[in-house]
Amino acid sequence: MTRPDPNPNRPDLPPAARRTVLTAALAAAAVPVLPAAASASVPASEPEPVPVPAPEEACYVDNRFWTTYTDWRSGAGPGTRVVGGRRPGLVIGAPDGLTTYLDPHTGRTGTYEYAVWTSPLHYSRVPATEIVASWNADTPPGTWIAVELCAVYTDGSRTPWYVMGRWAAGDADIRRTSVDDQSDGRSSVSTDTVGVTDPATGTRLTGYQLRLVLHRLPGSGATPKVWRLGAMASDVPDRFTVPASEPRRARELRVPRRSQEIHVGQYPEYDNGGEAWCSPTSATMILEYWGRGPTPEDLAWVNPAYADPQVCHAARQTYDYQYDGCGNWPFNTAYAATYRDMNAVVTRLGSLDELTLLIRAGIPAITSQSFLKEELTGAGYGTSGHLMTVIGFTGTGDVIANDPASPTNEAVRRVYKRREWENIWLRTKRYNASGKVVSGTGGVCYLFWPLNATPAQCRALEAVGIR
Numbered sequence: 001m002t003r004p005d006p007n008p009n010r011p012d013l014p015p016a017a018r019r020t021v022l023t024a025a026l027a028a029a030a031v032p033v034l035p036a037a038a039s040a041s042v043p044a045s046e047p048e049p050v051p052v053p054a055p056e057e058a059c060y061v062d063n064r065f066w067t068t069y070t071d072w073r074s075g076a077g078p079g080t081r082v083v084g085g086r087r088p089g090l091v092i093g094a095p096d097g098l099t100t101y102l103d104p105h106t107g108r109t110g111t112y113e114y115a116v117w118t119s120p121l122h123y124s125r126v127p128a129t130e131i132v133a134s135w136n137a138d139t140p141p142g143t144w145i146a147v148e149l150c151a152v153y154t155d156g157s158r159t160p161w162y163v164m165g166r167w168a169a170g171d172a173d174i175r176r177t178s179v180d181d182q183s184d185g186r187s188s189v190s191t192d193t194v195g196v197t198d199p200a201t202g203t204r205l206t207g208y209q210l211r212l213v214l215h216r217l218p219g220s221g222a223t224p225k226v227w228r229l230g231a232m233a234s235d236v237p238d239r240f241t242v243p244a245s246e247p248r249r250a251r252e253l254r255v256p257r258r259s260q261e262i263h264v265g266q267y268p269e270y271d272n273g274g275e276a277w278c279s280p281t282s283a284t285m286i287l288e289y290w291g292r293g294p295t296p297e298d299l300a301w302v303n304p305a306y307a308d309p310q311v312c313h314a315a316r317q318t319y320d321y322q323y324d325g326c327g328n329w330p331f332n333t334a335y336a337a338t339y340r341d342m343n344a345v346v347t348r349l350g351s352l353d354e355l356t357l358l359i360r361a362g363i364p365a366i367t368s369q370s371f372l373k374e375e376l377t378g379a380g381y382g383t384s385g386h387l388m389t390v391i392g393f394t395g396t397g398d399v400i401a402n403d404p405a406s407p408t409n410e411a412v413r414r415v416y417k418r419r420e421w422e423n424i425w426l427r428t429k430r431y432n433a434s435g436k437v438v439s440g441t442g443g444v445c446y447l448f449w450p451l452n453a454t455p456a457q458c459r460a461l462e463a464v465g466i467r
Contacts (some may be wrong), residue, residue: 062128072117149231247416283318344447394415425443
């Protein structure tokens, strides 16, 4: 997969790997805006059988997350300690020792106590071409974490330990960052994804271990706490089109509308300001749907003249200083999980049936897709990578999305043709404007949900492989 160029107004620049910003100027919104009442949550009037993924869909993706007390106890890490309670997690117990870290983005060298935890080896039910890790954690001031992954090849040999992210909730101690130039010739890391270099050879990743390195300032007594760690392994077959699905009765969720475009030019140090903020803007919408968001104290740094300062805050808190953008997938889910009792993961869905199941349970999704302007009627733009928030379906099955690439908050609600939207989201191959074959996202999405999710929501999540 590829992310687009972080400089959409500079077509002379070569595309950077794995970016998520618009690559064409927006046209005027082509879809009429409905009044607020039209976006009300409309529950299904009677029960309907839960859609079950077809066998060919079910084998594309494997999700494994460590979240329970037993999960954490199953790993190795003498310097760490497992804490129980409502949300079990991992913290520093007796540190393993001291280490230094030269932050490449500040030039500062810091000394930290550290402790290491390593997961058991997880054998994926899907021999994978790609693995994306994600985590939910709290990092008080003076603390941060590193997440690493080592995968097993089909022949039993292993990748190096790849750094999947050096992360802190804030930016006062270190600059959160992905790490470039990690490869062993058969696999490599592209920002947030471990991928097989040449899947045509038959090489696959059959399993993996995850490693957490928890850091804190010496003698501080503070500690990070990690309560969810895992990965999505997948091998979605190459496809330019996917079979059309049959609409199912769904609903529309009342999700706040936020436009990235009203922030153009604001805080350009964070991924060009506004124009490239589709991911944090989408994250903000769903957090607000769940009743979460930054406090006035959190927002005190934002220029008071700016509307929707929570979007500016999300852009700053998801910004990846190496990637030079706000579109690092697990950095966005990690940000969402910094709010009270929230869970968030990166995964893939195999069909609109699975997405419908989540919407019916009251769980909106942030989806990643790329397309030419003429491939999505009414969008008014083309993109090599863009995030939007799916909030429901019409009575005829068309997709209702809060698309942040809209000129105003009022224009954010869009209705996209089901067949067009389904194909651009689920395909893995497409033609760009130059006629070159490039990659599609293959059903990638973010899912956020609260710890007190309803039984129906928990069942819907389990049905798509999330626990």
